[in-house]
Amino acid sequence: xxxxxxxxxxxxVFGVFIIVLFGGQSVLAxxxxxxxxxxxxxxxxxxxxxxxxxxxxxxxxxxVAGVILIVSNILRNTFITTLVGQNLPxxxxxxxxxxxxxxxxxxxxxxxxxxxxxxxxxxxxxxxAILGLVxxxxxxxxxxxxxxxxxxxxxxxxxILLALGLNIVVGYAGLLDLGYAAFFAIGAYTAAFLSSSYxxxxxxxxxxxxxxxxxxFIAAAMxxxxxxxxxxxxxxxxxxxxxxxxxxxxxxxxxxxxxxxxFGITIFGHEFIKTFNLTGGELGISPIDPPKLPGLNFADRxxxxxxxxxxxxxxxxSIFLINRLRGSRLGRAWMAMREDELAASSMGINIVRTKLLxxxxxxxxxxxxxxxxxxxxxxxxxxxxxFSVSVIVLCMVILGGLGNIPGVIVGGLIIELSDRLFLPQxxxxxxxxxxxxxxxPSLSGLQRFDPTLYRxxxxxxxxxxxxxxxxxGLLPNARRKLELHADQASPGEAAQSQTDLYDVETxxxxx
Amino acid sequence: xxxxxLEAQGIVKQFGGLTAVNNVDFxxxxxxxxxxxxxxxxxxxxxxxxxxxxxxxxxxxxxxDDQSIxxxxxxxxxARGVGRTFQNIRLFANMTALENVLVGQHARLKANLLGIxxxxxxxxxxxxxxxxxAIELLEFVGLGRQRVDEMSxxxxxxxxxxxxxxxxxxxxxxxxxxxxxxxxxxPHETDALxxxxxQIRDELGITVLLIEHDMKVVMGISEKVTVLDHGGKIAEGLxxxxxxxxxxxxxxxxxxxxxxxxxxxxxxxxxxxxxxGR
Numbered sequence: 080x081x082x083x084x085x086x087x088x089x090x091x092v093f094g095v096f097i098i099v100l101f102g103g104q105s106v107l108a109x110x111x112x113x114x115x116x117x118x119x120x121x122x123x124x125x126x127x128x129x130x131x132x133x134x135x136x137x138x139x140x141x142x143v144a145g146v147i148l149i150v151s152n153i154l155r156n157t158f159i160t161t162l163v164g165q166n167l168p169x170x171x172x173x174x175x176x177x178x179x180x181x182x183x184x185x186x187x188x189x190x191x192x193x194x195x196x197x198x199x200x201x202x203x204x205x206x207x208a209i210l211g212l213v214x215x216x217x218x219x220x221x222x223x224x225x226x227x228x229x230x231x232x233x234x235x236x237x238x239i240l241l242a243l244g245l246n247i248v249v250g251y252a253g254l255l256d257l258g259y260a261a262f263f264a265i266g267a268y269t270a271a272f273l274s275s276s277y278x279x280x281x282x283x284x285x286x287x288x289x290x291x292x293x294x295x296f297i298a299a300a301m302x303x304x305x306x307x308x309x310x311x312x313x314x315x316x317x318x319x320x321x322x323x324x325x326x327x328x329x330x331x332x333x334x335x336x337x338x339x340x341x342f343g344i345t346i347f348g349h350e351f352i353k354t355f356n357l358t359g360g361e362l363g364i365s366p367i368d369p370p371k372l373p374g375l376n377f378a379d380r381x382x383x384x385x386x387x388x389x390x391x392x393x394x395x396x397s398i399f400l401i402n403r404l405r406g407s408r409l410g411r412a413w414m415a416m417r418e419d420e421l422a423a424s425s426m427g428i429n430i431v432r433t434k435l436l437x438x439x440x441x442x443x444x445x446x447x448x449x450x451x452x453x454x455x456x457x458x459x460x461x462x463x464x465x466f467s468v469s470v471i472v473l474c475m476v477i478l479g480g481l482g483n484i485p486g487v488i489v490g491g492l493i494i495e496l497s498d499r500l501f502l503p504q505x506x507x508x509x510x511x512x513x514x515x516x517x518x519x520p521s522l523s524g525l526q527r528f529d530p531t532l533y534r535x536x537x538x539x540x541x542x543x544x545x546x547x548x549x550x551x552g553l554l555p556n557a558r559r560k561l562e563l564h565a566d567q568a569s570p571g572e573a574a575q576s577q578t579d580l581y582d583v584e585t586x587x588x589x590x
Numbered sequence: 591x592x593x594x595x596l597e598a599q600g601i602v603k604q605f606g607g608l609t610a611v612n613n614v615d616f617x618x619x620x621x622x623x624x625x626x627x628x629x630x631x632x633x634x635x636x637x638x639x640x641x642x643x644x645x646x647x648x649x650x651x652x653x654x655d656d657q658s659i660x661x662x663x664x665x666x667x668x669a670r671g672v673g674r675t676f677q678n679i680r681l682f683a684n685m686t687a688l689e690n691v692l693v694g695q696h697a698r699l700k701a702n703l704l705g706i707x708x709x710x711x712x713x714x715x716x717x718x719x720x721x722x723x724a725i726e727l728l729e730f731v732g733l734g735r736q737r738v739d740e741m742s743x744x745x746x747x748x749x750x751x752x753x754x755x756x757x758x759x760x761x762x763x764x765x766x767x768x769x770x771x772x773x774x775x776x777p778h779e780t781d782a783l784x785x786x787x788x789q790i791r792d793e794l795g796i797t798v799l800l801i802e803h804d805m806k807v808v809m810g811i812s813e814k815v816t817v818l819d820h821g822g823k824i825a826e827g828l829x830x831x832x833x834x835x836x837x838x839x840x841x842x843x844x845x846x847x848x849x850x851x852x853x854x855x856x857x858x859x860x861x862x863x864x865x866x867g868r
Contacts, residue, residue, distance in 0.1 A: 400707055407706040407717070408692075408699045411685075415693040418682035425642055425676075427668035427697025427761050436703065 083121050083136040087143025090116035090184075094144055095151040100504045102160055103168075104224035106152045110180030110187075111213060111220065113144035117184060118191025118209075130196040137192020138185055145181025152177040163508055164515040187213070214391060218384045228500060229383045235495030236390050237452050241468075242475040242491045243397055243484065244444025249473065250482035251410060252437035253417025255322040257469055258309070258329020262302040262442040264464035266449020268336055269298040271364035271459040281355045291370035295393075295450040302446025303439040310438035314431055317420075329469050337361060337461040358461075365458025377454075386455055393451060397444055398484055404440065413437050471498075474538075478545055480552025489553055498534060505530050595620045595765050595797045596641065601650035603636055603821075610636040611647075612821040618765065618814075623791050623798045625808045625829075628818035629841055634801045635677055637818070638767055642674050643667040655764060669697045673763030675754040677770050677801070683743035687733060687753050690742050691724035694760025724760065731756040731786060748779045755786070759794070766790060768800040772807055780804060784811055809833065817841065 093116060094109035101108075117140035122133055156173045160166075168176075187209070194205035221229045241263060248256045272278055273294045279286030289297070309328045313321050336358045343354030358364065369377035375385040404410050412433045415423040424430050453459045471494065479490020506529050513526035530537075545552075596618040603611040611633040618624050626634050639645045641652065643664040652660045659667050673694075682690050699720055705713040728738060731752040737745065742753055751771060758766055768787070772780045784807050790796050802808045808815060808829065815832040817825040819841040825832050832838055 403706055403709055407713075408696060408701045408720075409703065409706055411689055411693050412696055414685055414689070415682050415696075418684055419680050421644070421664075422676065422680040422682065423693070424664040425644070425668060425674055426694050426757065427665050428693070429663075429665045440703075 082124055083139040084143050086120045086124065087117055087140035087188075088147070090114075090120070090140060091144040091147030091151075094148045094180075094184075096501075098148065098151050098155050099159065100501065100508060101226065102155055102163075102165055104176050105226055106148055106176050106180035107183065107220060107224055108217075108226055108228070109148055110145065110183035111217065113148060113180075114141050114184040114187025115191070115210075115213060117141045117144050117188035118194075119206075121188060122192045122195030122206075130193055133192040133194075133196040134189050135192070137188040137190070137195075139188075140192075141185035141188025142181070144188070145184040148180045148184065149174075149177035152180065162515065163511040218387045222382070222384060229387055231496070231499045233383060233387055233390055233455065234499060235492055236387075236394060237448050237455070238472060238475060238495050239488055239491035240390070240394050240397060240448040240451075241445050241472045242479070242487045243394070243401060244441045244448070245472050246441075246476050246482065246484070246487050247401065247404070247413070247444070248437055248441035249476055250487075251405065251417065252413040252434065252441075254313075254434065254437060255318065256325045256438075256441070257322050257466075257473065258325040258327070258332075259441070259445060259472055260464045260466065260468035261309070261329045261332035262305060262445035263449045263452070263468060264332050264336060264459075264461070265302045265305050265442075266298040266446035267453035267459040267464070268358065268364070268449075269301045269446070270294050270450040270453035271367050273297060274368040274454070275364055275366060277359065277364045281357070288368055291368065291450075291454055294454075295447060298450035299443040299446040302449065303443035306439035306442030307435050309442075310435040313438075314434060326466075329466060333461045333464045336459075336464075361461065363458050363460030365460075367453045367457055367459065369454055369457070380457075390451060390455075393447060397447065401444075401484065409433075409436065474542060478542070478552060483552070486552050493553075494538075498538070502531050502534055502537075593620055594618060595655060596799075597651075597653040598641075599651045601637070601640065601652065602648045603633075603640060603645060604648045609821050611640070611818075613650075614818070614821075614823045616816060616823070618797060618799055620797055621791065621795065622813045623787065623800070623811050624814045624816065625812040626799060626801045626816050626818065627803070627805075627808055628824075631820075632818040632841075633821040634818055635769060636821075638674065638769055638801065641667070641767060642672055665697065668761050668763075671762070671764035672767065673758035673761040673765070674767040675751075675758050675769055675771060677773070679750050679754055681742040681750055681754055681757070683741070685742060686739050687728060687742055687745065687756075688721070688724050688738045690753055690757050691727055691760045692720055694757040695720050695723065695762075698760075698762050724756075727756045727759050728753075730759070730789075732782070748775055751775070751783070752786070755790075759790070759796075763796055765797045765799065768798065768802075770801055770803060772802065772804050780807060783807075787811060 090113040094106075094113040097109040097112065098106050118137045121136040121140040124136075153173055156168060160168075190209055191206060194209060195202060197205050217232075218229055220226070221232075241259065244262075245256060245259050248254050248259070270291075273289040274291060276286065276288070309325065313324045316324060337360060339358040340356045340360030341354055342352070342357035343350065344352040345354075370389065371377070372385075376382070377385050377389075412423065412428045415426065415428060416430060416433055416437075420430060423433075452463070456463075475491040475494050476487055477490075478494060479488065480486030509525045509528055509530070513522055513524070516522040594617045596616070598614065598616040601611055601614045601616065602609065614633075614637065616637070626637065628634055636645065640647050641654075641659075643659065643662050643666065646661055650660075651658060654667075654670060654672065657670070659670060659672075662670070682693060685693070699716055701713045701716055725735065725738060729735070733745075733749055733752055733756065737749065742750065745753060755766075755768070755771065758768075771787070772783050775783065787798055787800070788811065791798050800808075800812075812829055814827065815825075815829050816823060817832060817835070817838050819837075824837045824841060825835040
């Protein structure tokens with residue numbers, strides 16, 4: 080009971096954060112998030128095995144969060160809305176939206192709490208069904224209350240797709256890759272070459288435009304191919320040395336794209352390929368054709384819902400494939416290689432092939448992401464693929480929990496949303512407070528305070544704290560957790576130390 | 591068909607200036623249990639590593655099952671039918687017991703990338719068969735069903751040794767190399783493991799070569815014992831013959847002991863005891 084309330088309070092705090100930052104009707108979105116948190120956490124923490132207990136605890140957590148939402152919505156509109164110069168909604172509106180947010184939170188909490196205690200497999204099916212529903216509803220909610228998160232959520236999801244791919248290389252195969260952004264770039268430029276008029280414009284012919292639906296797979300294949308090419312020189316290397324080589328590759332690729340603005344091949348004075356601007360240099364290549372599908376309008380950038388659903392489908396498809404890989408002969412070979420390369424090769428695993436395949440498969444998911452990204456932003460620019468992309472994606476993988484897909488997704492969402500959504504919004508809020516209170520000297524000082532400038536610092540701080548407090552990641556897979564918290568010995572380990580003692584004693588007795 | 595599963599001739603292995611194995615001829619008759627013994631540093635494990643392809647012999651020939659295996663990579667040797675365990679257990683620590691054995695079957699499974707992504711019927715059936723076989727092997731070595739999903743590093747020491755044998759058996763070997771399988775075990779566990787080694791030969795028809803320090807095990811189980819010292823072969827033959835060989839006693843106990851104990855049964859006992867006590 081007190082546990083359920085506790086969870087409700089924590090979920091509510093997160094909701095307050097959103098409401099304070101965004102105001103308006105964001106309380107609905109806050110309700111959605113609070114409901115998810117309350118339901119998932121309460122379900123997992125509930126004592127007793129009955130569905131009633133699950134529903135009760137989910138409901139209580141959701142309700143506690145809901146009350147916090149209603150109150151904070153009222154307070155937000157009383158004190159902050161006018162301060163930042165937003166339009167003040169009517170009291171009725173404030174109340175009704177607050178109550179609606181609370182209701183969403185309660186319903187979701189109860190439903191997820193109940194789903195947790197369904198028998199056997201139906202439990203996870205039901206949980207996924209509810210999550211699926213939330214994923215389905217979210218863009219419509221975003222659109223109708225003009226939350227404006229969708230574009231940022233899409234960017235976040237692209238990074239999640241990258242993180243899922245990198246997880247194959249780092250999490251499963253244990254190969255530290257610091258140049259993952261290179262494959263992202265290769266995917267995007269493949270899309271740029273194939274589905275824009277750029278090449279034709281440069282060489283004065285009407286080049287065929289390949290459809291997005293084909294390009295995305297070609298891009299994945301191209302990235303996979305370059306994964307092999309990068310993998311080859313790293314084969315004899317391990318650990319730090321491998322990381323340095325991948326770092327080099329990650330640096331080379333964007334620079335090559337940047338500098339191929341004068342491309343041509345001349346051998347012994349004979350001009351095989353006339354010099355021309357292959358990649359557009361710093362300006363990149365744009366526009367890239369959006370995907371075409373009857374009934375959906377991808378070209379209208381003001382409504383990004385089709386883009387959102389397309390990306391969700393791509394990610395689901397990727398997770399589906401990655402899961403198949405993981406549970407297969409190949410996935411096991413990756414993990415065996417990560418655990419002990421020598422023993423793995425003695426078990427009949429071809430290390431060369433297995434390593435290359437890990438690089439290629441990881442890269443091809445990045446190629447997927449790159450092609451989508453190119454089409455989404457409508458261009459490929461070398462500055463989008465610098466080292467920081469590789470680092471952020473790697474951090475997502477580690478923060479969420481190496482080797483664990485839900486962990487990677489949660490880690491990715493947290494990093495991307497705090498970086499691109501919450502931090503800029505804090506800045507915006509502070510700036511508008513300063514603007515609308517120019518005559519108040521203590522507040523106008525805020526004009527010069529810009530939290531986004533501290534993003535790298537904050538990011539680093541989070542990483543340091545995370546590695547100190549929870550090195551296994553937010554949602555670790557069971558293995559990693561055992562590995563890093565060996566001191567909290569599991570029953571098996573306790574048994575082992577016991578038999579060790581037994582061995583020594585009996586041996587001493589027998590000799 | 592040759593009667594020997596492995597025929598090594600004139601095997602030399604040098605690490606820089608150090609000759610670890612010096613001109614050793616060595617055959618393993620099919621269907622036998624052979625032992626390789628010798629003091630620490632005699633070159634036993636180096637010899638193992640040359641059979642399994644981890645080291646390439648500096649010179650000499652190595653014929654396994656009528657084909658040369660010199661210069662093959664470890665995974666290729668395994669595919670030909672050589673399975674092994676390691677002196678210091680090298681399990682895949684963060685994988686379950688079942689997964690460890692499944693990895694052992696790697697070379698025997700055919701699923702390729704496309705088949706895995708499409709989950710063809712053949713791949714699914716193969717995976718199911720592999721799973722059943724893994725459980726079968728785990729039961730064969732004496733790891734019960736309840737241990738199947740245990741992380742291998744959480745298993746008790748003796749079970750880890752057994753799991754390593756199960757993993758090696760999963761490669762479907764014709765020749766199984768066991769590197770000190772009873773090291774660190776109590777007498778009870780050692781007996782059980784000796785029985786298991788016999789079972790492997792008798793029931794599965796796999797030829798076994800073991801490196802072992804426990805003379806009771808060596809003398810009780812082997813049909814042929816080969817003794818290495820300082821990289822050279824100093825004796826070979828039936829356990830009884832090797833046991834009373836002067837050079838062997840010298841290698842284990844030093845020159846003085848060999849001279850003293852000439853003709854005495856006491857020395858024999860001393861060899862056994864010293865090797866046991868290590």
